[in-house]
Amino acid sequence: MSISKLITIDGPSGSGKGTVCHVLAKKLNWHLLDSGALYRILAYAALQQKVNLDDKSGLADLALALEVSFVSNGEGVDTLLSGENVGDKLRTEEVGKAASEVASIQEVRSALLARQKAFLQKPGLIADGRDMGTVVFPDAKLKIFLDASAEERAQRRFNQLQGKGFNVSIAQILSEIKERDHRDRNRAVAPLRPADDAFVIDSTTLTVDEVVEQILNLVALKLKISTE
């Protein structure tokens, strides 16, 4: 698969990666790798199977054995773990926190590497995560680092959770976002940072459409692919 049909989008929680990646995947008709979902699925499976979150080799074995598939359902994508649709169970704060913990373990990241690389298939791939441009696809020709202020990201999460009927406090979300940012940016392995050749887009004051437009301009410029 040619790396000219690959876009990596990294950034912190709530910067808009998932939303923007879905729009881009649809517009370009390319595959989508939601790498955060893999860490969440592993965390969910570990919590279910009572694998300790500091049992590095146990978690790596679990990561290698996971039977995961992402199946399009027309509107979006169903996330299946051993055939069970676990999509709704992955977005809880408990799973998010555990995902951030297991993601800091080198053995886990190595165990998930080949699985992630295998997503690079025709006609192209949008890869969403924290280390897509730095570790998983370092040769990508177009790398984006999507950022936004912690306050704006907390506000977005708050709106998202409230919309789903959860009773949440914005102060608590902001503190959790800052805690997770700290862990993701300061871990020894694959810390969250822009690749040296990434384009940094700060979406704090941009709409989703404006972010997508900026990326499509870069797609035309760097990958010579027109989406007009």
Ligand SMILES: Nc1ncnc2c1ncn2[C@@H]1O[C@H](COP(=O)(O)OP(=O)(O)O)[C@@H](O)[C@H]1O
């Ligand atoms: N540029 C933007 N402006 C306003 N809201 C946004 C923007 N990008 C994303 N959002 C909203 O913020 C929330 C979190 O976005 P999401 O794509 O889940 O972020 P991430 O995948 O980076 O964690 C979603 O409800 C989304 O609709």
Ligand SMILES: Nc1ccn([C@H]2C[C@H](O)[C@@H](COP(=O)(O)OP(=O)(O)O)O2)c(=O)n1
């Ligand atoms: N490529 C990736 C993707 C996610 N992670 C980690 C970082 C996060 O704390 C968890 C969950 O990621 P996810 O993208 O689902 O989280 P958010 O939606 O941004 O809150 O996994 C990672 O270390 N490397």
